[in-house]
Amino acid sequence: MTGMRSMARLGASALAACVLTASLSASDPVADFYRGKTLSMVVATSPGGDYDARGRLLARHLGRHLPGQPAIIVRNMPGAVGLQAANWLGTQAPRDGTVLHMIMHHVGRPGASGRVHA
DSSP, rough: HHHHHHHHHHHHHHHHHHHHHHHHHOOOOOHHHTTTTTEEEEEESSSSHHHHHHHHHHHHHHGGGSTOOOOEEEEEHHHHOGHHHHHHHHHOSSSSSEEEEETTTTTTHHHHHHHOOH
């Protein structure tokens, strides 16, 4: 009799855990937002370079690790050593969480340090 009760309790606990897990995953607003969307990753170099390769590698795998598993495409925006892409992101890009920026290591440095590199 005790074995039957423990089996029933174990079964009830497992069922409760499944229901709780299903309800938690179904109510994630971030996953709901990104599910079925395509994100753009802005890379400030032309296709074929080092930053482009890094951006494409990251875009290939990052979507699987974000809630909702959105698709990610690379959008190349070469010009002015990355400032054209940065300006587009600051002025024209959608502000809804669907645009990522592959920041180059030197963007913003001249303005921050007060020095202009020749």
